[in-house]
Amino acid sequence: MAEVKLHPDWLAAVGGEFAQPYIAALKAFLAGERDRGKIIYPRPRDWFAALDATPPQDVRVVILGQDPYHGPGQAHGLCFSVQPGVRVPPSLVNIYKELQSDMGIPRASHGYLKHWAEQGVLLLNNCLTVEAGQAASHQGKGWETFTDAVVAAVAADRAPKVFILWGSHAQKKAAKVAGLGAGSPHLVLRAPHPSPLSAHNGFFGSRPFSQTNAFLAAQGRGAIDWALPENPDVAAE
Secondary structure (H helix, E strand, O other): OOOOOOOOOHHHHHHHHHHHHHHHHHHHHHHHHOOOOOOOEEOOOHOOOOHHHHOOHOOEEEEEEEOOOOOOOOOOOOOOOOOOOOOOHHHHHHHHHHHEEEEHOOOOOOOOHHHHHHOEEEEEEOOOEOOEOOOOOOOOOOOHHHHHHHHHHHHOOOOOOOEEEEOHHHHHHHHOOOOOOOOOOOOEEEEEOOOOOOOOHHHOOOOHHHHHHHHHHHOOOOOOOOOOOOOOOOOOO
C-alpha cells in the first residue's frame, strides 16, 4: 500500500484510517498474496483511483459497487467501469439500457466511466482489490472498513448528494452510515443490482439518472452529463 498515494483532500478526510490495525493486517494480506504469486486486480496504483478521480469536495453522487472485475485488463479502480477496448460487462450493459430508457442517451460503445467520476460521481467499490479469476476473494480482509469510513465522511458533509444503491450489498453498507438516516440532506435511491440475474426484478424502470439530476438541479448543484464521450482520453493513465 506504500506505493499508492491518496488524494490529499481524502487524506484529510479519512487519513486516520491508515493508522488503524486493520490497515496493517490488510497490507500484510496483500503482500502475502503477491509473495505467493497471486495476481491482484486492479494494479496497485489504481486501488484508490475512485478517490483520486473525485475529491471529497466535488462529490455530488455516490454509486457503490461490490468488488473490482476479476478478468484481465478490466478493473481500473472505478466501480462498474472497464478500460477502453475491453468488452462492456453485462451489468454495465444493463446500466446503459436503463440510462437509454430513462434519459434517451444512446448506449456507449465502451465501458470507461471516468467522465462520470470527473463530474463528481464517486464510483466506489466495497472492496478495492480482488484476486484474478476469484470473485469476492478479498472480502472480509479490511477494505470494507476503509470504504465504510469513506462513505461516512461523504454522508457527514451536509451538501446534498445522491446515493445510488444497487443491490443488497450496497444497501446494507449504506444502512450503517448515520448520515443517511432521518433528517439527512441526501437523496438515497435503492434498486436491485443491474446484474442479469436481478435487473428484471426492479432495476429496469427505476430511473436513477433522471431522479438524480432532478434532485441535484433542485438543490442548486447542477445536473450530471451522463452521456459518455465516444473516444475517451486515457493518456494520463
